[in-house]
Amino acid sequence: MLEIANTIEDGTRALVEESGMESGVGFPTGLSLNNCAAHYSPNSGDTVGGFGVHVKGRILDSAFTMTFDHTYDKLLEAVKAATDTGIREAGIDETMESYEVEVNGKVYPVKAIENLSDKMEEGEYFAIETFGSTGRGRVVEVYADHGEVAAQFHQQNFGTLPFCRRYLDRIGEQRYLLALNHLVQQGIVQDYPPLCDQKGAMTAQFEHTILLRPTRKEVVSRGDDY
Numbered sequence: 001m002l003e004i005a006n007t008i009e010d011g012t013r014a015l016v017e018e019s020g021m022e023s024g025v026g027f028p029t030g031l032s033l034n035n036c037a038a039h040y041s042p043n044s045g046d047t048v049g050g051f052g053v054h055v056k057g058r059i060l061d062s063a064f065t066m067t068f069d070h071t072y073d074k075l076l077e078a079v080k081a082a083t084d085t086g087i088r089e090a091g092i093d094e095t096m097e098s099y100e101v102e103v104n105g106k107v108y109p110v111k112a113i114e115n116l117s118d119k120m121e122e123g124e125y126f127a128i129e130t131f132g133s134t135g136r137g138r139v140v141e142v143y144a145d146h147g148e149v150a151a152q153f154h155q156q157n158f159g160t161l162p163f164c165r166r167y168l169d170r171i172g173e174q175r176y177l178l179a180l181n182h183l184v185q186q187g188i189v190q191d192y193p194p195l196c197d198q199k200g201a202m203t204a205q206f207e208h209t210i211l212l213r214p215t216r217k218e219v220v221s222r223g224d225d226y
Contacts, residue, residue, distance in 0.1 A: 028164040030063075036196040037131050037139050037203040041164040061127040062221035063207035072134075075204050079132035083206040086128040090210060091217050093119050120212055125220075127209050135201025141193040162192070 032040040065076050099110040112119055120126065133139075168176050183189040197203055209221045 028162055028166065032194065032203070032205075035133075035135060035199055035201040035203055036194050037133065037205060038195045039192045040194045041166070043165050043169075058125070060221050061129070061207055061209045062226070063129065063205045064226050065204040065206060067202075067204075072202050072204070075132055075134060075202060076206075079130050079204040080206045082130040082132070083128055083208060086130065087208055087210060087217075087219060090126060090128060091120060092122055092212050122212055122214055124212050125209060126212070127207055129205065129207035131203060131205050133197045133201050133203045135197035135203070137197070139195040139197050141195060 028041045030039055030041050032038055065079065067073065067076055093112065096110055096112050101108045101110060131139075168180075180189065184191050207221075208219050211218045211220050
């Protein structure tokens with residue numbers, strides 16, 4: 001029991017001693033294959049890798065899917081078209097509130113009922129993200145070890161940024177899985193297991209982040225390549 005207690009203590013200290021927003025790490029990028037739609041983040045030693053970015057905690061989300069089999073070109077086309085449609089249609093909702101109602105000589109502006117609808121406001125960021133699948137069209141959480149999850153620790157360690165096993169490996173920590181499991185069980189860390197459709201299915205995801213400016217929306221994750 002002493003060894004277990006020490007492992008938990010060491011693992012907790014490893015999390016707390018990271019320097020938050022200045023730690024030099026970004027949002028852990030997922031790299032999900034085939035029927036796994038989201039939340040797989042490669043571990044140290046995996047043959048695939050990824051990276052993520054943030055600027056003082058402002059996270060930019062973007063995602064794309066590649067296929068090496070033209071059989072699934074239409075799947076990618078469909079999901080990308082859905083993301084593009086979401087970007088095109090999203091924006092500051094001025095339609096409803098551009099109307100007025102005159103009642104007995106008094107003019108009332110029409111207001112959106114804010115607690116019964118989601119209203120996009122100027123200056124807000126939104127991730128437009130769509131997923132598609134050739135399977136049942138429903139994902140379930142797949143619990144494996146914590147190498148396949150991203151976790152969010154809500155104190156000073158990584159700021160409010162999610163992190164993954166690679167980040168603990170990077171600072172030289174070992175034998176932390178027991179501690180990490182303990183923190184999840186205690187509700188201190190929230191884990192995000194991989195989300196997968198049925199075996200044999202193929203999934204696709206495309207995503208961009210938009211910023212709503214006063215007169216236009218800017219796709220801040222758009223580049224020359226995507």
